Amino acid sequence: MTAPFQSSVIQPGAIQPVIVGAGPAGVRAAERLVAAGLRPLMIDEAARGGGQIYRQPPDGGFTRSKAALYGFEAAKADALHRTLDGLRDRVDHRPRTLVWNCEESALDLLCDGRTETVPFTHLILATGATDRVLPFPGWTLPGVFTLGGSQVALKFQGCTVGKRVAFLGTGPLLYLVAYQYLKAGVEVAGVFDTTPLPVQARALSGMLRDPVTLAKGLWYVGWLRAHGVPIHNGARPVRVEGDGRVSALVWRDAGQAGGREMRVDCDAVAYGLGLRSETQLADLAGCRFRFDAMDRAWLPERDAAGRSSVAGVYVAGDGGGVAGADAAELAGERAALALLEDAGLPFDAGRATALDRRLSRVAAFRRALSAAFPFPADWADSIADDTMICRCEGVAAGTLRAVAVNSQAREINRAKALTRLGMGRCQGRMCAAAATELLARALGTGPDGVGRLRAQPPIKPLPVSATPRFEAAAS
Amino acid sequence: MREIIGCDVAIVGGGIVGGSAALFLRQMGFTVTLLERDWCGAKASGVNFGGVRRQGRPLEQLPLSQRAHAIWGRLPALLGTDAEYIRSGHLKLARSETDLQALIDYQERSAGFGLDLEIIAGDAFRRRFPALGDRAVGGSLCPEDGHANPRLVSPAFARAAAALGAVVREQTPVDRVERDDDRFTLLCGGGLEVNARFLLNTAGAWSQRIATAFGEPVPLESLHPNMAVTEPLPRFLAVNIGVEGGGVYGRQAPRGNMVVGGGRGFALDADRARPQRDAVLTLMRDAAELFPQIAKAHVIRCWTGVEGYTPDRNPIVGPSRTTPNLFHAFGFSGAGFQIGLAVGEALAELVRDGHSSAPLDAFRIDRFPPTP
Incomplete structure (x- = not known):
């Protein structure tokens, strides 16, 4: 050629x-x-x-x-x-x-x-x-954003993702973005931290090596509490409710409430599980x-x-x-x-x-x-079969589990070939972490046991019209 | 851990040929062990373009291809899935009067094989295929050709064979093959030893090893067809499209994604290949010229695979010329997906009867001059 x-x-x-x-x-x-x-x-x-x-x-x-x-x-x-x-x-x-x-x-x-x-x-x-995300029922409803995406809205677009926002997940961004939203005049419906308080308290002591980071983290938590924001540790999402748009987050307290479902009204959910x-x-x-x-x-x-x-x-x-x-x-x-x-x-x-x-x-x-923001590995088990994992291609958790349990797919590229998972516009950048967790749990192994998606060009969608000779050829 | 399996037939390579051979052999009652180094149907059989086409094949392939056509028609019964197989028609476009004449010539030469080719040109062509605009002066339609999803079809054959009792071992490379006392002994990864009366070499681009081990090396070269897929688009194309003279081909998958191919990728090593930038960009340009409907779309993925090509672009199918009870089937040169099912069936017949009811002479392994 x-x-x-x-x-x-x-x-x-x-x-x-x-x-x-x-x-x-x-x-x-x-x-x-x-x-x-x-x-x-x-x-x-x-x-x-x-x-x-x-x-x-x-x-x-x-x-x-x-x-x-x-x-x-x-x-x-x-x-x-x-x-x-x-x-x-x-x-x-x-x-x-x-x-x-x-x-x-x-x-x-x-x-x-x-x-x-x-x-x-x-x-x-x-x-x-x-952002790393694990799906849960309702996560594809308009009004559900990642923590990072919510922050970009503030910093770059000069807007917020909602007027009353629930913050869900784990990681340093959780409290930071909740703080930034409250400062920006948004009502914070609550911070729903997936990490149980004792775990976090123990882990934070490990962060004494980095007292500045620790102090900042504690300061955000304290500031949010002082401003009346409810903070729930050990929370798990049950579903996001809404008719075409978020109207509530239903969540479960893993602690004393004994798995009781609770509901908080909100018009947006900002969530993420680290990066x-x-x-x-x-x-x-x-x-x-x-x-x-x-x-x-x-x-x-x-x-x-x-x-x-x-x-x-x-x-x-x-x-x-x-x-x-x-x-x-x-x-x-x-x-x-x-x-x-x-x-x-x-x-x-x-x-x-x-x-x-x-x-x-x-x-x-x-x-x-x-240690302070542990990944809630149990989450993958609670994802219902009809919950969408790969939103580009519409692949549900049950489809992925099905190819795992009958041993058709013991590896993630194979699961991709059989289910279309990760074959869409994002090429698995957004869903692979969740799919890895889910596939690993279904196979009874760890996330290290199912391989990784191989990258193919283009790593993000490439306009057909971008080819250098396109204009010349079309004219 | 040492494990020994005795069986009638050992098959090396779990692609569409090895997988379908395993299925047909099980249906005949043979005990079968299918050995696959990777996952069954994960190499060229599973990542090819997905064209299920008889049209355009050399005449000597048409008897097998016709038989394959019949097997494709029984796909749901064989596999329990249609694997997105659609008899949409395959339309081969002519971009010039010369090309159109070539299509007419092919129609005449292939007349006895039952392809039912229809030449459509001029206004009739534009009326019938408005989506193709004025990019072609006409074309040849093979109405019962079509396309399917290779990711789903090819693994399903090994799975169906396993359901009928074939022993299918994936992630199991064959390290050494020996033959003595009328038995083949295959020493495999993981301490597995397979003893078999018959051996089928269906290892695709990696078949040279066994052929050479039995003293019949062939000039086999690995090439890497370059393919790309767009995001899903509104339906505009039912037929599977090829172009006389080659270059670019395309089909719209049931989900709406346009799958196009053309050019070659490059080898990363003997086992892996990747799309090549110039080929990708050229393909995008050529495909958009042929299918203006994708001009404003995005390519979301490009890929390629590793496929064995012979000098005359015909496969090697049939008995070894050096070793009794060894049968080869490889070197499909980028066109094995459709015909593979009939080749699997022919291999099963060879095992059972010593000959196949389909003519295989053009595919003899010893047709090439000896390599120096």
Whole structure:
């Protein structure tokens, strides 16, 4: 075949680093590479850098202060945004651009409805994470949002997901977003934390290593209580009710109430069970994966500096394992130093050692975090057979269980082939975590026992019209 | 742990050929052990385009293909599922008068085989297939050809065979095959040993190993057809579409997704392949030209598989020329899905009768010049 699609060519011996993601990890990586005299290409899907946690509002017409948008993290958000602004002329920043494929040391981009292929010599994947969700009856009703999505509504769209919102799930975002919503003038119908209070109290003591994080977490809880927000620990969702739109959350208290069902009126539910890493590009880049018990997910292997199993490919931030924004900033910078070292360029070894020391504490922080916000693994058992798991393709829990119990599918790619699960627009990015839990429980194994969905390009939907020769051919 | 299974027939490869052979052999009363390194029907049999077509095949394949057509008609009875099999018709488009003439020639040459081809051109074509616009001057319709969902069909054959008592072992690679005293001994992963009187080599792109082990290597090459699927769209196309001269093909699945194919992916290693960017982009352009209805849609997934191709693009089907009771069936060169069911049946006949009622001479393993 001829090569109809010209891609730019890297001069022999030149170094062309590409960073995917302009969040905390991507920006700190770019900063370090620029300081070494390189000009990285930084590709990001958002219109403005900052990632999810420090997502910036759209240009113009947005008047809320950084303190209002980012709370305790305003100073960090501001610092990251300033760094990004300062790099403007020294980084080839490509906003509103999707990377939909990685093949043979080149990335395929989609920007303004057009594809483009860009080669790299070194690749830093700082692809971040999205909410992890497990379905429950009613979760597809309009008005049910993820915690992250609810936060994006506030930060980027300047709106809220409802007027009276119930917050459900686990993870640091649960209390933070509830706090942000209350501050924004929304009525918070309650915080329904899946973690029982004794577990959380015990786990929080483990977070004394990180007193700042602990203090912030407790502060949010205290503030919410002081403002009359009911906080329920050990809660489980029963269903969301509503006729075409959320009108109530029915939940169960696993504690003293002995599984009694309770009902709370609300017009929106914001929920999530921690985060899941975006790993498709690492997969397409050929990186080896390993199962991470803490994240209950397969993650790209990386050394302490962020080197993947593929030479020249680095993974930094939540995309390689969820550890939050602070850790991502450190990991991004550390990956950039590793890149410089691997490329034979001068790098600050002292700084690398200092970062290594700080990053080594991240593991302990991750352990404390997952102990304080444990994944409710029992949830998968309570999902009724008619509950939708894969909403793109309309695959219900019972369909997935059926192929598991008669041993047709002992592995998730096989379950995909037989049920269509994960074959739709999201390609399993949204449903695979839930499907993994469900399939594993049905097979009597753990989430490590059912494999992981293989990534295929495009990692997100690609417009047919994006092909470079489309216009010429159509005219 | 050591486990020994004795049986009449050992089948290596649980694709559509091995799976259907297992089913037909069980129906004849043979004891069968089906060995699959991956999951049954997970390789080329399960990830192909899903075209169920006789039209366009070389004439020497048509007797088998006609028999397969009859078996496809019994799919629900055989499998307990229709696996989205639809006799929608297969329409082969001509983009020029020359191509149309080629279709007319094929209609004449294949006249005795019962394909019931109908040439449609000009205004009649546009009236009948308005969705195809003016992209073609005409086409040849095979009304009873169609399409099916390979993800569902191919695994179902091994499952149906198992339900009839075949021993089906997945995730079980065959490490070594020996033959002595009229028995084949297969040493497999997990400490399994299978002893069988007959051996069927239906291992697709990986069949070369057994052929070579018995002294009859063939020029088999792995290629990777490139495919893509859009999000579900309103129904606009019932027929399965091919194009004279090749290039691009497409069908609309019952759910509304448009499945299109064209070009080649690339090998990651001997076992895995991936779509190739230039092929994907070219396919999107060509498919949108052929099916303007997808021009505003998104491609949600691309994929490919690993398929064995022979130099003359005909498969190898029939007895070994070196070893009694060894039968081969592989090298379908991208066109094994429809015909595979009749090949499975022919293999079962070979085991039972020593010959098949379908002509297989064109598919002899020794038809290629010896490889140096």
